[in-house]
Amino acid sequence: MPRRSKHKLAERFQETALRLEKALGLGGPKTDRFIEKLSNQLSPLLENLETTILATQSLPFGLSKKMFQVYLKEIASEAGISVQDLMTVSQDLLKLLREWFRPEEMKGTLVRLGGLLLLARREGKTDEFGMDPALVEALAPLFQFLYEDYWRLDVKGIGNIPIRGRCLLVANHSGGIPFDGSMVTVACLNEHPSHRNVRFLVEDFVYHFPFMGTFMNRLGAVRACPENAVELLKRGNLVLVFPEGVKGLGKLYSERYQLKRFGRGGFIKIAIQTKTPIVPVSVIGAEEIYPIIWKSSLLAKALGIPYLPVTPTFPWLGPAGLIPLPTKWRIQFGKPISFKNYKPAQAEDGLLVQNLTEQVRGEIQKMLADGLKRRKSVWVG
Amino acid sequence: MAKPSTAGRNSAPPWPNIAITGTASFLGSALLKNLEESPRAGHLLALDVQPPPFRLNKAGWKKIDLTETGVDQKLNDLFRKHRVEILVHAALLNKPIRNLEQSHELQSVGTMHLLTAAAAAKVGKLILASTTDVYGAFPDNPNFLTEAHPPRAGQLSSFLRDKVEVEEQFLKFQKEHAEAAVTLLRPATILGPTVNNFKTHFLQNPVIPSVMGFDPLIQFVHEQDVLRAFLKVIHENHPGLFNIVARGVLPLSRAIRLAGSAPLPLPSFILYPSAELLWNLNIGAVPGSHLNFLKYLCVADGKKAWKELDFKPVYTSEEALLSFKGRELKAGEMARRLKELENAKAE
Numbered sequence: 001m002p003r004r005s006k007h008k009l010a011e012r013f014q015e016t017a018l019r020l021e022k023a024l025g026l027g028g029p030k031t032d033r034f035i036e037k038l039s040n041q042l043s044p045l046l047e048n049l050e051t052t053i054l055a056t057q058s059l060p061f062g063l064s065k066k067m068f069q070v071y072l073k074e075i076a077s078e079a080g081i082s083v084q085d086l087m088t089v090s091q092d093l094l095k096l097l098r099e100w101f102r103p104e105e106m107k108g109t110l111v112r113l114g115g116l117l118l119l120a121r122r123e124g125k126t127d128e129f130g131m132d133p134a135l136v137e138a139l140a141p142l143f144q145f146l147y148e149d150y151w152r153l154d155v156k157g158i159g160n161i162p163i164r165g166r167c168l169l170v171a172n173h174s175g176g177i178p179f180d181g182s183m184v185t186v187a188c189l190n191e192h193p194s195h196r197n198v199r200f201l202v203e204d205f206v207y208h209f210p211f212m213g214t215f216m217n218r219l220g221a222v223r224a225c226p227e228n229a230v231e232l233l234k235r236g237n238l239v240l241v242f243p244e245g246v247k248g249l250g251k252l253y254s255e256r257y258q259l260k261r262f263g264r265g266g267f268i269k270i271a272i273q274t275k276t277p278i279v280p281v282s283v284i285g286a287e288e289i290y291p292i293i294w295k296s297s298l299l300a301k302a303l304g305i306p307y308l309p310v311t312p313t314f315p316w317l318g319p320a321g322l323i324p325l326p327t328k329w330r331i332q333f334g335k336p337i338s339f340k341n342y343k344p345a346q347a348e349d350g351l352l353v354q355n356l357t358e359q360v361r362g363e364i365q366k367m368l369a370d371g372l373k374r375r376k377s378v379w380v381g
Numbered sequence: 382m383a384k385p386s387t388a389g390r391n392s393a394p395p396w397p398n399i400a401i402t403g404t405a406s407f408l409g410s411a412l413l414k415n416l417e418e419s420p421r422a423g424h425l426l427a428l429d430v431q432p433p434p435f436r437l438n439k440a441g442w443k444k445i446d447l448t449e450t451g452v453d454q455k456l457n458d459l460f461r462k463h464r465v466e467i468l469v470h471a472a473l474l475n476k477p478i479r480n481l482e483q484s485h486e487l488q489s490v491g492t493m494h495l496l497t498a499a500a501a502a503k504v505g506k507l508i509l510a511s512t513t514d515v516y517g518a519f520p521d522n523p524n525f526l527t528e529a530h531p532p533r534a535g536q537l538s539s540f541l542r543d544k545v546e547v548e549e550q551f552l553k554f555q556k557e558h559a560e561a562a563v564t565l566l567r568p569a570t571i572l573g574p575t576v577n578n579f580k581t582h583f584l585q586n587p588v589i590p591s592v593m594g595f596d597p598l599i600q601f602v603h604e605q606d607v608l609r610a611f612l613k614v615i616h617e618n619h620p621g622l623f624n625i626v627a628r629g630v631l632p633l634s635r636a637i638r639l640a641g642s643a644p645l646p647l648p649s650f651i652l653y654p655s656a657e658l659l660w661n662l663n664i665g666a667v668p669g670s671h672l673n674f675l676k677y678l679c680v681a682d683g684k685k686a687w688k689e690l691d692f693k694p695v696y697t698s699e700e701a702l703l704s705f706k707g708r709e710l711k712a713g714e715m716a717r718r719l720k721e722l723e724n725a726k727a728e
Contacts, residue, residue, distance in 0.1 A: 124635035129524055130598050132632075207520040207677070210594020210649070218632075223678075227523035227530075231682075 129199065129232070131220040139219070146179070147186045150326050151285060154381065157333035158191045160279050166233040167336070168271055169198065169240040170360055171281035172259055172368060173248030178202055179324060180286040181221060184240055187331050199232050200240035201225075203249065226266055233274050240281075241267050243357075250295060250307040256287035257368050265357035272347040272356075277336040280360055282367035285329030288378050328381035332367050399615065400426040400465040400504075402495065403472030404433045404442065407576050408510050411604065412469060412611055413440060426463050428456075429472065447472060447491030448483065456498035467615060468499050471510040473547060476579035477540035477667050479660075488543035489550075496554050506562045508614055509551045513569045513624055515544050518597065518679035525682035528567075528622045537670040548622075555620065564614045566607075568625040569681060569698075572705035573604030579666045581705065584640045590656075591633060592676045593646040598630040600680050603696035603704060610692045619690050624681035629697040633675060639702050649676065693722050 126132045147153050161167060171184060181200035188196045201224035207213035222228050224241065232239050242248055243262035251260070271278050296308040337360065346352055375381055399416060403409035404427035413433055416422050417440055425440035427433050432442050443459060446452065459465070470492065478484050499507060516526045517534030535542035548565055555563035570580050583589065602625055610625045637644045647655075649672070656672055659665030673679075686692045695718050700710055709715075 124632050124638065126598065126630070126632055126635075128630055130630075130632070204521050210592075212594075213520075214594065214596045222524060223521075225521070225523050227525070227527070231523075231525055 126218065129220075129222050129228075130217040131199075132218040135218050136220060143182055143186050147183060147190070151183065151289075151329040152381075153183060153187060154328075154330045155187045155191050155333075156330070157335075158187070159193075160333045160336050161188065161192055161196065161238065162277065162336070163194050164196075164236070166236050166274065166276050167238050168229075168233065168267060168276050168278045169238065169281050169333075170267060170278055170364065171240060171242055171283055172257070172287075172364055173242035173244040174251050174256065174283075174287040175249065175289050175324070177290070177322075177324075178206075178216070178221070178242075178249065179289065180283045181240060181242070182219070183286070183329060184281060184283065184331060185220065188238065196238045198238050198240050201229060201242070203246045205246055226270060229267070229270050230274060233270065233276050243267050243361075246307075250292065250309060251287065252295065253288075253291035253293055257284070257372060259361055259365050259368075262357050262361045265353040268353045268356045268360070269347040271339045272342045272353075273344050275339050275342070275344075277338050277340075278360060279336045280334040280363040280367065282332045282334070282364050282371055283329065284331075284368065284371045284375065285327040285378075285381075288327045289324035291325070327378050328375075330371055330375070330381065332371060334363055334367055337363075396421050396423045396616070397466035397506075398424040398426070398464050399467045399469065400428060400460065400463070401469045401471060402428045402445070402447070403470070403510075405429040405431040406471065406475055407578065407604075408571070408607070408611075409469070409471040410434055411575070411608055412471065415608055415612065416440075416615075423466075424463050426459065426465060428459075447494055448486040452491075453494040453497040453501075456495060457501045460498060460502035460504055465502065465504055467506045467508065468495070468504045469508045469510070469611070469615070470495060470547075470551075473510065473544060474540065477538060477671070479663065481539050484540055485543055489546040492547045492550050496550055500554070500558060504561070506618065507551065507554065507564070508611065509548065509563075509565045510611070511544060511548050511565055511567045513567045513600075513626065513679065513681040514541060514674070515548060515567065516679055516681065517541065518673040518675075518677040520677050522678045522680075524598070524678060525680055526624070527682045528624060528685055537673055538668045540668070552622075562618045562620040564619055565622045566610055566614065566625050567623065567681065568607045568610070569600045569602045569627065571604050571607050572601045572701040574704060574707070574709070576604045576705070582666065584636075584642070584702075584705070587642055588645050589637045589640075589642045590652060590675075591637065591644045591646050592652055592672060593648045595649075595676045596632045596634045597674075597676060597678050598680055599633050599636055599674075599698075600626050600630045601698045601701040601705075602627045602694060603701035606692075606694040606696055606701075609695075610686065610690065613690055613692055617690075621685075621689070623686040623690060623692075624683050625686055625692065625694075626681050626683040627694045627696055627698040627701050628683070629699060630680055631699055631702075636702055639699065640706055693725070695719060695722070 123134050124132065125134070161169070169184065171180065173180060178200070181198075181202065185198040185200060188198045197220075200221050202216055202221045204223050204225070206216055206221075207223055217223075222232065224245070229239055229241065243266070244260040245263055247260040251258075267278070270276065290309065290311050292309045292311055294310040296310065396416075396419070399422075401409050401413050401416075404413045406429075409427075409429065410433050413425065413427055414435060416425055417438055422439060427437070427440050427442040428445040429442070430444060430446050432444075433440075441463075445456065445459075449455075460468070472491065472495075473488050474484060496507075513526070515532035515534045516522065516530060517532070517537050519533065523530070532545045532548065535545045551563055551565055555561065571578075572581065572584075606627065607625055610623075613619075614623075631639075634644055653669045653672055655669075656665055656667070657669030660668045683694070695715065696704060696710065704710065710718075
């Protein structure tokens with residue numbers, strides 16, 4: 001399928017993003033300084049909040065309000081404007097967003113989407129790994145919107161993915177919510193000559209949560225474990241893994257694009273055992289959609305989750321804080337690495353596995369570095 | 382003394398003598414009935430505290446209580462007297478009971494007595510009716526649990542821990558008696574027109590509680606398919622451990638809808654304590670920990686049985702559920718599939 005010419009919506013958004021960048025200096029080195037300052041300012045308060053919540057088992061609203069004021073003041077001073085001006089800018093921004101989303105036009109889409117979702121629910125048929133094709137179809141317009149207009153994806157090297165047969169995609173991971181998995185999936189579906197379906201593996205902690213795990217599973221994600229990866233590959237699937245796992249998902253903003261440890265090399269073992277080629281993938285843009293400035297491990301423990309992220313918008317703005325930032329994304333598929341010449345027994349060779357793991361990790365880190373060097377702006381690429 | 386009769390199955394001699402425990406319950410009685418109706422059946426020994434639920438023609442029922450002291454000697458005498466060559470153990474509890482001691486005595490200790498007797502009488506082949514529930518439902522289960530995966534359900538309840546222990550005893554028996562053929566079959570939740578257990582009761586409720594935000598994939602197996610699998614390992618020698626499951630999985634929510642019930646999603650922090658309370662109050666059917674089966678995956682991989690036993694289920698999971706709700710496969714469709722399986726075998 002030839003790449004659709006960019007939407008008018010996307011163009012308009014591009015302009016908005018540029019204006020934002022000019023007005024507030026968002027996305028450049030100024031943002032980094034700002035976020036650093038913000039996290040320095042907020043960290044003591046947040047730690048205070050954490051202990052208070054744990055001690056009183058309740059949410060101290062007064063304190064979070066205080067924090068919100070600190071936060072607003074910080075933003076304003078960084079942008080070199082008064083709090084009053086900031087409010088005006090925010091209102092302008094809201095106006096732009098409203099215009100951009102065009103509620104009157106979106107209404108029809110939303111109603112259709114709702115209808116399809118209800119239908120999908122009533123059927124509830126899934127494949128053997130839990131994907132609900134009707135739900136995927138119902139949500140396709142939303143993901144296409146994110147892909148085409150919101151994050152305006154640029155995809156390179158799609159030809160490195162084989163036309164058919166099993167293949168392991170290995171990518172950097174980030175973003176708090178695995179949107180990167182969904183976008184790589186849409187990329188392969190849209191751009192690949194045989195419109196391949198991707199099954200991506202997500203960390204098991206997702207399955208401890210209500211709704212989230214089931215929802216991801218119905219969309220086609222499968223719990224990350226060697227057994228599932230092998231089974232999917234044996235059936236000839238294109239499987240996407242994030243060896244950084246939850247450590248990658250919860251990266252701080254300051255650690256973005258620095259790859260974490262690649263697990264224990266499980267994906268290499270699988271590639272050797274099943275003689276599956278690996279295609280390294282770099283995803284640029286996803287690591288800024290939720291700039292995590294601080295993580296609460298104490299509270300997370302109490303909630304039974306790996307980490308509780310704090311971003312400039314979450315949890316202050318409530319659910320609205322979960323809206324990811326509209327960065328510009330680039331996905332690059334690297335040259336495939338063949339595992340044909342290894343014997344299955346070599347999967348037990350720890351040193352070999354570690355070396356190969358490092359090789360793949362290095363490949364992705366290099367692709368990231370190259371891509372970042374070429375990128376001029378977080379928002380327009 | 383009886384010897385395992387591996388040879389001669391295809392020639393004229395009658396089938397070996399078979400003892401079945403738990404013949405008053407669904408699986409044991411269905412198996413007994415099927416074997417009785419076969420013209421070539423050898424001697425059949427039905428062992429249970431209660432007589433089988435139908436009139437026996439050839440088989441003999443002996444009242445056996447596996448929790449009694451001295452039951453091992455009694456069993457040994459019976460096995461020797463009737464030259465029992467095959468022992469099918471289907472006398473495990475099909476629902477959790479509150480009397481944990483009795484549950485343990487019957488399942489774990491009862492099996493010990495049975496195996497002691499089988500070893501003394503040199504029974505050549507042992508078959509255990511276990512369940513895929515022994516894997517347990519956990520958030521870190523792979524989508525398809527193979528026989529290589531350790532059974533972890535012991536963490537959930539003593540009822541399931543006893544079942545795991547029973548399996549362990551059978552596996553130990555195989556290690557110590559290499560000459561015997563020990564087969565463990567783990568069927569998934571059995572559904573069909575005649576089966577009756579705590580899970581079928583659960584699916585018959587007009588309103589079925591579910592865990593809010595969780596909708597695990599589940600699988601079933603049809604009673605006829607389970608019977609075919611058991612007959613297969615009775616007639617042929619296939620030592621080892623096998624999952625016996627239907628093809629296909631379905632989300633719990635869909636299963637509830639197909640069963641004609643309405644789901645009642647409740648948050649787990651309410652559901653678990655209330656289920657535990659109801660269980661302790663003698664009202665609930667299962668301990669709270671069993672709600673894990675409504676929350677997490679416990680789906681077994683049936684490929685080993687398909688390959689090594691050449692056991693192919695006729696019904697899919699969904700069809701097994703529909704059959705249980707009285708919506709059978711059309712007779713023509715059923716015959717076509719069975720014929721297909723036969724043909725595949727012939728090739």
